[in-house]
Amino acid sequence: MKRPRKPKELENQPGKYDERNTLNDLDGRSWLLLTKSFWESETSQIDKSAYSHPAPFMVKDIEKLISLFTKKRMTVLDPFVGSGTTIIAANNIGRSCIGIDLNEEYKDLYLNRSKGLDILQSSQYIVGDSNIVLDNLDMEVDYIVTSPPYHNILRNKSKGTRNNNGKNYRMSARDGIEYYSESPNDLGNLDEYANFLNAFKEIMTKAYSKLKNKKYATIIISDFTIEKKEVCVQADIVKLMQEIGFIFAGTTVLIQTVKPLYPFGYPYAYKINHHHQNLITFRKLEDE
Numbered sequence: 001m002k003r004p005r006k007p008k009e010l011e012n013q014p015g016k017y018d019e020r021n022t023l024n025d026l027d028g029r030s031w032l033l034l035t036k037s038f039w040e041s042e043t044s045q046i047d048k049s050a051y052s053h054p055a056p057f058m059v060k061d062i063e064k065l066i067s068l069f070t071k072k073r074m075t076v077l078d079p080f081v082g083s084g085t086t087i088i089a090a091n092n093i094g095r096s097c098i099g100i101d102l103n104e105e106y107k108d109l110y111l112n113r114s115k116g117l118d119i120l121q122s123s124q125y126i127v128g129d130s131n132i133v134l135d136n137l138d139m140e141v142d143y144i145v146t147s148p149p150y151h152n153i154l155r156n157k158s159k160g161t162r163n164n165n166g167k168n169y170r171m172s173a174r175d176g177i178e179y180y181s182e183s184p185n186d187l188g189n190l191d192e193y194a195n196f197l198n199a200f201k202e203i204m205t206k207a208y209s210k211l212k213n214k215k216y217a218t219i220i221i222s223d224f225t226i227e228k229k230e231v232c233v234q235a236d237i238v239k240l241m242q243e244i245g246f247i248f249a250g251t252t253v254l255i256q257t258v259k260p261l262y263p264f265g266y267p268y269a270y271k272i273n274h275h276h277q278n279l280i281t282f283r284k285l286e287d288e
Ligand SMILES: C[S@@+](CC[C@H](N)C(=O)[O-])C[C@H]1O[C@@H](n2cnc3c(N)ncnc32)[C@H](O)[C@@H]1O
Pocket: 050, 053, 055, 056, 057, 058, 079, 080, 081, 082, 083, 084, 085, 086, 100, 101, 102, 103, 106, 128, 129, 130, 131, 146, 147, 148, 149, 150, 180, 181, 185, 186, 187, 188
């Protein structure tokens, strides 16, 4: 039997490349490694240029996802692109990306951080409400990776401190961090959690219609607290994505080792410190 030939750019990969591979450009070993249900988040120099955004992805983490779910020259969509990390990560490994964000300042941030990176002409950063922009986007994409605002947690008025016998304990990593915008269309500005879920569902329904059949989408989000109550956000996201038609494919836990620990409930009650994000992946599988 003839040995399958690797694409040229993969010739330095150590494992065997299977020519039947329709998903990505990875050899078998690299593919297998990325199916592990936890990854450690990886930082790199370029992450620093995004730090004026309240919640940027780490470029390396997104490169890994894109390399698992696409082949070279394919197109990725991120409807909440913020500082443009997804466009940069896609570009680093030869993929195009359409990124959308409401906030014009984040586009400027992206333009600054991508200076000198030779971004593919086919990539675009579109400023606008994804709920409107997606209606007018006349193209199909090969993969979606995105992270919406975490409801209104950046608007949490608590200064993140608690007085304990005259001592102030810092209670939150969010203290002093800006929220995204004042726009009523910003998902981070919706008062009710149910409204946030509905608005996210509406945008993801439109994104679903742009995704090619048999392709994948990854939502990056962690659980969080609303009015001091822990919410299993992951469960709600899976439910709404399934209602749209997406098939749940699995959750990768992205471990964030460098975050500080806060004594939220100590010494009276157990309160979790969220030191991971959930990378929740879905597939579009429609009858042909
Ligand atoms: C969690 S952040 C995404 C950060 C991004 N992954 C990065 O690496 O910088 C969510 C983003 O959603 C944007 N956003 C909120 N509502 C939106 C809407 N309706 N349409 C487009 N973008 C929106 C916010 O401006 C914010 O930048």
